[in-house]
Amino acid sequence: MGSKRSEDTAVTGSGPVVREDMAPAAAGASAAGAAGDYDVIVVGGGMAGAALAIALDGLGLKLALVEASSWHADAHPGYDERTLALSWGSRRIFDGLGVWTAIAAQATPIRQIDISDRGHIGHARLDARDQGTPALGYVAAARTIGAALIGRLERLAHVTLLCPAELEHLSPGAQHCEVTVRVGEQLHSLRARLVVAADGARSRIRTQLGVPTLEWSYGQTAVTANVTPEHDHGNVxxxxxxxxxxxxxxxxxGGRCALVLTVPDAEVEPVLAMPDAQFQYLVQRRFGLRLGRFVRAGRRSAHPLKLVKAREHRHGRVAFIGNAAHTLHPIAGQGFNLGLRDVAVLAEVIADALAADEDPGSSAVLTRYADWRRWDQRATIGFTDALVRVFANPLPPVRLARNLGLIGFDLLPPVKRLLVRQLMGVAGRQPRLGLGRALAG
Known part of the structure; x- marks a missing residue:
């Protein structure tokens, strides 16, 4: 990733087709690489889609990755200034994909997690030493992760990258899906045994197929920024x-912290407009003095919070992963990690199907994916949603119950261990990527 390519590159047979700003003439030149039959078409080149394409490389599949945005770290909306909390399980998946080394250089380990309820005695602390790991997880910029994924993608030999290109229409069929893609002013017809929807929370594929969703707004917005406290965070x-x-x-x-401050929707604009000193005071009032005073705050951005969950993990020959399958409240930092586990499981199901000479887009294969993912998705979504509702409830009996719960949680090692394993993304049956092992090679 990094600097813009000086020319479009089309490599047939031995490498990907990469398009940066594809003019109609260049699009015509890529027709041999773009049109025709594929085993798998991944729609969406964000982190989930890119990770899946990397995971499937080397399995003998003919792959296409369709992405609407320009293929650059500084332009792709999926690889923006956000900071992500990566679970230990996600680190292992990135290990299996061969990209962790590139991410690790700019990732900060989380050695402890401190959980508290302002104004109450309830308190809990999670420690990586209790889990026998060097970290509970890591913090990395979305742009850093994107650079590692795209850098790996551009070296793959059997993935056709169509970018920028937009999905116009998808027609499901019994034996394959027909996909119409717009590249510049031209339309191209593609066909695949399996289509993977990795096209985000507003998934166009999900809408076109009429897949129902469970959806509601929390009436809250996450205001994010980098802040610098007076005292070192100590990797907590x-x-x-x-x-x-x-x-x-x-x-x-550098002693900085990534802040996620949840505010009611009605207060977003005033919070964004505050002078830095006033914003730092607001954060100070809500967080306290555990890290001393906040001495600096960076640029703020806002992200409305809602829950979106597709009621189907697969629909015909289409599988849903990442935000196209579920969008969560950022509490406990589980959304991205849940999507990466979708990738690891779907890749394994496809690999096993190929080894058994099965059609990767068949009902039997995609049902195995849906069944495997159901428990993890329900548990993670239920946990994050319950946290939001329980800790937002001002009723005294609920406050008492949640504080007793925090105290009990900290005093009951078996319960604590089970929950921590879920937060670390290592609970339940693990796919090979979740163990840090590649599927091919």
């Missing part, structure tokens, strides 16, 4: 619940 991540909404601080390099 903080999750603090307040009457105004949860607040998270994630450790970063």
């Amino acid at each position: 991540a903080y999750e603090r619940f307040t009457e105004d909404g949860p607040l998270a601080l994630l450790p970063m390099e």
Whole structure:
């Protein structure tokens, strides 16, 4: 990733087709690479889609990855300035994909997680040493992860990258799906045994297929920024619940912290417009003085919070992964990690199907994917949604119950261990990528 390519590159047979700003003439030149039959077409080149294409490389599949945005770290909307909390399980998946080394250089380990409820005695602390791992997870910029994924993608020999290109229409069929893709001013017809929808929370594929969703708004917005506290964070991540909404601080390099401040929707604009000193005071009031005073705050951005869950993990010959399958509240930092586990499981199901000479887009194969993912998705979505609702409830009996729960959680090692394993993304049956092992090679 990085600097823009000086020319479009078309490599047939031995490498990908990469298009940066594809003019109609260049699109015509790529027709041999773009049109025709594929085994798998992944729609969406964000982190989930890119990771899946990398995972499937080397399995003997003919793959296409369709992405609407320009293929650059500084332009792709999926690889923006956000900071992500990566679970230990996600680190292992990135190991299996061969990209962790590129991410690790700019990732900050989380060695402890401190959970508290402002104004109450309930408190819990999670420690990587209790799990026998060097970290519970890591903090990395989305742009860093994107650079590692795209850098790996551009070296793959059997993935056709169509970018920028937009999905116009998808027609499901018994033996394959017909996909119409717009590249510049030209339309191309593609066909695949399996289509993977990795096209985000507003999935066009999900809408075209009429897949129902469970959806509601929390009436909250996450305001994100980098902040610098007076004292060193010591590689501790903080999750603090307040009457105004949860607040998270994630450790970063240089003594900085990534802040996720939840505010009611009606207060978003005033919070974004605050002078830095006033914003720092707001954060200070809600977080307290555990890290001393906040001495600096970076640029703020806002992200409305809602839950979106597709009621089907697969529909015909289409599988859903990442935000196309579920979009969560950022509390506990589980959304991206859940999507990456979708990738690991779907890749394994496809690999096993190929080894058994099965059609990777068949009902039997995609049902195995759906069945495997159902428990993890339900547990993670249920957990995050319950946290939001329980800690937002001002009723005294609920406050008492949640504080007793935090105290009990910290005093019951078996319960704590089970929950921590879920937060680390290592609970339940693990796919090979989840163990840090590649599927091919």
